[in-house]
Amino acid sequence: MAASPRDGIPLAVSTVIFALRSDAESGLGALWIPLVRRITEPFGGRWALPGGWVRAEEGLADAASRNLLETTALEPTYLEQLYAFGNVDRSPSGRVVSIVYWALVRADQAERATEGENVRWFPADDLPELAFDHNVIIDYALWRLRTKLEYSRIAQAFLGETFTLTDLREVHEAVLRRPLDPANFRRQVASTLVPTGAVVSGGRHRPPKLYRYNQTIEVVDNGPISREKTGSNRAIS
Amino acid sequence: MAASPRDGIPLAVSTVIFALRSDAESGLGALWIPLVRRITEPFGGRWALPGGWVRAEEGLADAASRNLLETTALEPTYLEQLYAFGNVDRSPSGRVVSIVYWALVRADQAERATEGENVRWFPADDLPELAFDHNVIIDYALWRLRTKLEYSRIAQAFLGETFTLTDLREVHEAVLRRPLDPANFRRQVASTLVPTGAVVSGGRHRPPKLYRYNQTIEVVDNGPISREKTGSNRAIS
CATH class of the missing domain: 1.10.10.10 (Winged helix-like DNA-binding domain superfamily/Winged helix DNA-binding domain)
Structure with missing residues (x-):
């Protein structure tokens, strides 16, 4: 293809959402994440992070929120950008760059999520083989969460x-x-x-x-980039 | 436009490069960054971060390295992804999403950079009004650098x-x-x-x-995402 770089690269968003659930037997808490079963190729039938395409007229965090709501009915109050994943070979059906967000939800919020044949919660530390590079993405999100726990509220x-x-x-x-x-x-x-x-x-x-x-400690301190709200009045998305 | 999201969004990379230079008078060090003067619209004549388009066949960090080399002749040994900036209105000539990297270079490396009418070093804390949202991007990069200084080598x-x-x-x-x-x-x-x-x-x-x-402390600990080398054998870009 001799397409110009200005023609663009398909740009997707995905979101890693962590909720804490108690184990029914042990009573111990564990991290769970919602996944969506892919119904199209590539990776048809595999579980994947909730996400989808970024539309030309929507910001990145807005695209993440919309896709999340559409696939899982989840509306977290807090979304943070995790990383942009852009390996040329991460999708077998052609180049896709994914901007990944992450969010935490309380147990009562998680309970309002869709659950069914194609949306299911999985323990974050015991996942099947997922579509694309989503296992790697979740490992990175887990690492980020564990690191941030030490210096933020x-x-x-x-x-x-x-x-x-x-x-x-x-x-x-x-x-x-x-x-x-x-x-x-x-x-x-x-x-x-x-x-x-x-x-x-x-x-x-x-x-x-x-x-x-103590409210003087930021939930997560992102410095000049304030918390990305799932609304339209962000400074930056 | 009724274009499909699969058609893609123009995707650019930019890099914030910090070097330390001593002030000739005071002898004190200060952070400087190289900027490139734009010769095309939008923002023709304004200074901007070195960068350019991501090609369909190159990873994000590779695209950042290539654009940096082409515009400034700089080849930092260390590049880290900073953030993806994607506000819908950040470019007056149409949607552009920019994946921004940041790098640090030693004074001797900085001296090998191109400098001329359209490439110049500026003190990071005293910049003119730049193209796009590049002032905001540099403020964020400065904040990230100052924060990381406290817990990494x-x-x-x-x-x-x-x-x-x-x-x-x-x-x-x-x-x-x-x-x-x-x-x-x-x-x-x-x-x-x-x-x-x-x-x-x-x-x-x-x-x-x-x-x-002490080499057991990571230069910057990015957990499962290892340092992004400017080469082709990264796990993730």
Whole structure:
């Protein structure tokens, strides 16, 4: 093909969405992600990240949100750009560059997602062989999530506005996939939390205290690129 | 236009390259970046980041390297993807999505760059009004560099393999644009450095010791996405 580079390269968006779910048997939390079964070639029948094409008139984050809503009915309040994947051979049917976003959703949000024959949640650490380079993409998203957990209040995206120290530790344990010493954990996160003065209701003798994050710490600090909202008034998409 | 999304969106790459240069008067280091004067519309005559179109048969990092070499003759050994900028209105002449890379070069590498009427180095913190959203892009790249300096050995990209504590402190001071207390700085970086046993030659009474970074710390840790080399054997571009 002698096409001019100005003719463009097919541009897709995909989104990695993490939710925390408790294991019914162990009670331990684990990360799950929704995947969509492809009904067309290439990779027909394989599971893939929810996504689709970027339209000429929509921004990248808007395209990610729209495709996510259309395929899974999920509307996360928080989307962040992960990486642009552009290997020339990542699709057997011709060049596609994918801009990948990632998002975290609370369990109650995840429950509102479509689930059926062609949309299903999978444990993020135990996936089948996916379409394209989507296994690699998810590995990278997992690494990014685990790294960001250490220096931001990103865990809050899995929790409500207030939470107990145990709630917060269980999120960290589920994401990092290892048990954490409660006393050490308390010391490590103390400076990032503010006691609300309230306790968990229910009449226990020593009810657990409720905390919220110190709001001066960004959920995720992207510097001059503010959080990409799923709306039209972003500075940058 | 009723074009199908599969027809693609014009896809460009641009690169923000930082070099450290000493101010002739003050002797203090400062970050400089090379810009290219646009000779075509839109923004004809304005300065812009070096870049160009992605060809159908080349990966994203390869496209960034090729365009950089063609416009500035620079060949950085280290390129990292910064962000994909895709606002629908970022170019007045039609939709363009730009995948932006960033790189650091040593002073001796920077000196080999083309410089002339249409390629010039500018202080990163004092730029004219650039083409497209390139001022915003550079602000973001500066923020990323300053953030990464704190938790990686990225400063080494501005230095040789071995350096004195003063060399290293001066890099940090130039990037962060503030003086650092030498004793505090020494304590902060101590665990990341390994003494080479050698000293600066030249016959001084107490010659400064030479250090190198502890190689177990990544220059920049991108997890499963390894450093993007400017070659063809990357896992991912």
